Amino acid sequence: MTLAFDLILCLMIVGTAAAALLTHNALAAIVFFIVFGNLLGLAWLAMNAVNVAMAEIAIGAGITGVLLILTRQRLMALGDDLVSxxxxxxxxxxxxxxxxxxxxxxxxxxxxxxxxxDLGGPIAALLPELGIENPVTGVLLAFRAYDTLLETFVLLGALVAVWSLAPGNAWPRPPASLNLAESGGGSVAQAFGRLLLPLALVMAAYLVWAGSDFPGGAFQAGTVLAGGLIIAAIGGAVAWPRADNSILRAVLVLGPGVFLIIGLAGIALGRFLFYPPGFAKAMIVAIEYSLALSIGATLALLLAGRSVAPDHRS
Amino acid sequence: MTLADYLFPALLYIGVFFYAAGSLGLLRFQDAELRLHALTKADNVGLGFVALAAALHWGSVAVAFKIAAVWLFALMAAGATAQLMARRAKTAAERGTDR
Known part of the structure; x- marks a missing residue:
């Protein structure tokens, strides 16, 4: 990358960050934050950190941006004028x-x-033992698996925190529908959701599989899954994910559960989170697939929000 | 210099021109429908030219197909989102609010 490109990108990143902080309009601030996240992803891409770039754009800009927009909408529905x-x-x-x-x-x-x-050298020397080629996946699921295991529980904890905000008489009921596709069918949005959901499933499965050897992995795949689910729900192609859906709840704990069980089984072989030699890749892929499902369900339920009481509009 | 060497920057410049036109429309047009029109039409053509340039630059059929898929996704997403936003703008105008 040339110096001019880097400089312009840096200026744009700092500029959008400043705009997001300094504007008084909440929606404008959120939009600038999303643009900021996308530009930051470009910066990671310029530094050849493709895994980080994908995570930043999908989670940092995408999911967080949507969460902020939904928060603004719900605050406005509650009568908050959003003036600090x-x-x-x-x-x-x-x-x-x-x-x-x-x-x-x-x-x-x-x-x-x-x-x-150079930490890359020692990691590259260890990767053949795991049977995978993506050093980021190696670090996340083998060398620093402990961190990742805790992260998955933190994500689950965040969802439980959102759920616990629901008033007593709202439980267990569906989350507020967003009424984005109200007024006249929204058939284009529905068709788009129908088309996107299966494609998102395939894409997510591919991202996990590719994540062993190329950029990708459970977090990116989970985000794609949640995105497909939410777009389909907005268009009305599927129902909004509900907190009291027992299948969804099982999926929520599947990833952290499989991770924990494999980790505990490692104790029998020597220490916590020890993968038996020769089976490391199989274990990592199993953990990643179940994690991707759990992360997808968690993010989708986070976006859907807490349940609402029947008499409340939003 | 082969033909591709001339074609690559030419396609990029054409793409950037359409992006600039779309952005100008977004800034200058009066209402939501017109601005969406500028964004979805001009920017998607711009993206198409940039995608063509990228496909030519990497020069492999597999990569070209992937880039084409990306362009198609962007087209569909832009179209569906613009439709949602236009609907929203219409009902908001009828109700006289900006929500």
Whole structure:
């Protein structure tokens, strides 16, 4: 990549970040945040970090952006005018100071890593034992599997937190439909959802499979799955995912459960999360497929939101 | 210099021209329908030319098919989203709100 491209990209990233922070219109801020996430994904792509780029665009910009838009819509339905109170000057100055300090700290930490301090070498030497070729998957599911295992439980915890916000008389009922495709059928959206959902399934299955050797993996696949489900639900091709659906609940715990069971079985062979030699790839792919399903279900249910009481519109 | 060497930048510039036209329309047109029209038509043609340029640049049939699939997905997504947004804009205008 040329210097001019990098510079323009950096300017655009900083510019969209500033616009998202400084605008007073909540929707404009969200839109700038989504554009910011996509540009950040481009920056990762320019640095050849394809896995990170995919995760940033799918989760950082995509799912988070949709969550923010839905939050705004639900707040407006509750009568919140989304105008934040004027913050005192000392608070702003303090926030600027704290953020600058954090940025300097992170920046110096990153710059202190010598470019020649090559972790890629040792990892590449270990990968053949796992039988996979994507070093990111190797790190996420073998060398640092502990982190990933905990992450999957954090994601589940976030969903439980959203569910627990539902009022008592709303449980167990469907989430608020978004009425996006109201007024006159929305047949185009419905047809699009019907077309997209099976394609999203195939795409997700491919992303997990490809994730062993190429960029891809459970998180990206789960996001694609959730995206397909939600678009189909918006168009009315399928019903909104419900928190009291027992199949969905089983899918939610499938990934973390399989991960935990394989991890515990490793104790019998020596230590927690130990994959028996020769079976490492099979274990990793099994974990990744069940994780992709769980992440897809979790994200879709997060987007659908908590259940609402029957008398409440949104 | 082969023909492809001239064609690649030419296709890119044509694509960027259509993108610029679409963005100009988004900024200058008055109402939601017109702006959606500029976005979905001009930008999709622009994306088509950029995709053609990319397919030519990488010069492999497999990659070209993947790029074509990406373009098709973008077309469908843009069309379906624009339709939803136009519907929304219409009902909002009828109700006299911006929600």
């Amino acid at each position: 109170a004027e913050t005192p000057g000392w608070l702003r100055a303090g926030a600027v100071l704290a953020c600058t300090g954090l940025t300097a700290l992170v920046g110096s930490a990153v710059l202190s890593v010598a470019p020649a301090d």
